[in-house]
Amino acid sequence: MKTVFSVWQQRIAPVFDTARQVHLVDAAGGRITAESDHEVDADLSQRIAWLKARDVGTVVCGAISRPWQERLEAAGLTVVPFVSGELAEVMQAWLDGTLRGTAFAMPGCCGRRRMRCGRGRGRRRF
Numbered sequence: 001m002k003t004v005f006s007v008w009q010q011r012i013a014p015v016f017d018t019a020r021q022v023h024l025v026d027a028a029g030g031r032i033t034a035e036s037d038h039e040v041d042a043d044l045s046q047r048i049a050w051l052k053a054r055d056v057g058t059v060v061c062g063a064i065s066r067p068w069q070e071r072l073e074a075a076g077l078t079v080v081p082f083v084s085g086e087l088a089e090v091m092q093a094w095l096d097g098t099l100r101g102t103a104f105a106m107p108g109c110c111g112r113r114r115m116r117c118g119r120g121r122g123r124r125r126f
Contacts, residue, residue, distance in 0.1 A: 001026070001027055001028070001057055001058070002024065002025065002026050002027075002054060002055055002056045002057055002058075003024075003025050003027070003056065003057065003058040003059070003060060003094065004022045004023070004024050004025075004051060004056050004058070004059050004060070005022065005023045005025065005060045005061070005087060005090065005091065005094075006019040006021070006022055006059070006060070006061040006062065007019070007021045007022060007023045007037070007087055008021060010086060010087050010088075011084070011085065011086055011087060012060070012061065012062050012083050012084050012085055012087065012090055013061065013062050014062045014063060014084070014106075015062055015063045015064070016059070016061035016062060016063065016064040016068065016081070017064060017065050017068050018042075019040075019061070019062075020039055020040060020042065021037065021038070021039055021040075022037070022038050022039075022040050023035065023036075023037055023038075023087060023091075024036050024037075024038055024054065024056070025091060027095060030095055030096075031095070032091070032095070038050075044068055044071055048071065048072065048075045048077075051072075051075075051077060052075065052076075056077065057076075057077065057078060058077065058078045058079075058080060059072055059077055059078070059079050059080065060080045060083055060090065060094060060099070061079070061080070061081055061083065062081070062082065062083060062084055062106055063081065063082060063106060064079065064081045064082075069081060080094075080099065080100070082105060082106045083099065083104050083105070083106065084104060084105070084106040084107070085103075085104045089104075090104055
């Protein structure tokens with residue numbers, strides 16, 4: 001299974017749409033078998049072609065615009081958005097199957113189609 005992590009200064013890049021560096025990981029049996037760093041094209045179509053040519057199945061990233069996420073998913077890629085943290089820690093959580101927990105959620109982000117982190121609807125009045 002090949003996964004790409006969008007990277008900036010050894011952390012998950014805050015915004016996938018503008019990230020130019022990725023860390024490509026090939027894993028099997030819960031262990032990394034190969035990994036490498038790459039610079040990717042800014043154009044989404046070119047980026048998708050690059051990912052597909054390398055048989056990538058999953059993209060782990062920080063924030064991502066809805067149109068970009070939808071295009072990646074339409075191309076058959078799984079997108080794990082709104083992740084933050086040090087690359088090494090995020091990769092270990094991904095291998096352990098604990099990446100989707102709140103420890104690696106971007107501050108203020110609980111994912112799309114959810115209310116604001118359990119705060120309910122509307123503003124509170126004091």
